Amino acid sequence: MNFEQARFNMIEQQIRPWDVLDSHVLQLLSVVKREDFVPLAHKALAFVDMQIPLPPHTHPSQCMLEPKVEARILQEVGVLKHETVLEIGAGSGYMAALLAHRAQRVVSLEINPELARTARGNLQRAGIYNAEVREADGAQGILAEAPFDVIVLSGSVAQVPQALLAQLKVGGRLAAIVGDDPVMRATIVTRVGDNDWRTVQPWDTLAPRLMNFPEPSPFVF
Structure with a gap:
């Protein structure tokens, strides 16, 4: 298989048409x-x-998301070189690798021990040393190390967790896929003040649920 040609085709045929136009991301x-x-x-x-x-x-959350979804999340959060990033759901470590190339430091939490080991090995083999994978339940973030400049949820949740929003710096951004199948929306929340957040939902997609995040109680009459 010609990986370089396949990579070129992925970028030109999947990712650019999905409005990922940031030259640094591409x-x-x-x-x-x-x-x-x-x-x-x-x-x-x-x-x-x-x-x-x-x-x-x-x-179901033990998967890599579609390349176009990963790329567009990366574009939306606009990570800068001096910033610290928290990722929830390391998976194979690929998104952590992308984030690490743009950030000062990445901490990625993975609840599954086998996946955490795999992600660490993949990052090490790729020569990426500013991304750390920890075996942990990411639903509550890492309060002791907050605040973060960027928080990325590599999967979907029913609603944006307040516990994670509270761990953003002022000016920080959180990216999540929010909602219920068949309607989920990419959700970017920016903390614009101590108790002030701005939310945009620029595109629709679907992603498997992250583990251990709260689900709203079903409505009953």
Whole structure:
């Protein structure tokens, strides 16, 4: 398989048409080798417009999101070189790798021990040393190390968690996919003051639920 041609096709045919036009993001997608973060059994699917399951795949959230979704989240949060990023859901480590190339430091939380080990190994082999993967439940973030400049949820939630919003710096951004199948929206929340947040929902997509995040109580008459 010609990985370089497949990577070029992914960028030009999937990602650009999805309004990912930031030249820095597009360049980064050429540099970080997605195929090195995909399980061996699915390596031929590394550049396909689909979610890729990650072993042990005991929960739907154990997957890589579509390349266009990862790229557009990266564009929306606009990480800067001096910033610290918290990611919830390390998966294979690919999104942490992308974030690390743009940030000063990334901490990525992964609830599944096997995936956490895989992500650490993938990042090390890729020569990325400013991204740390911790085996932890990310639903409450890391209060002791807050505030963060950017928080990225690599999966969906029913609603934006207040516990994570409280861990943003003023000027910080949180990216999440919010809602219920069949309607979910990419949601970018910016903290504009101590008790003031601005929310935009620029596009629709679908993503599996992250584990252990609260679900609203069902409405009953």
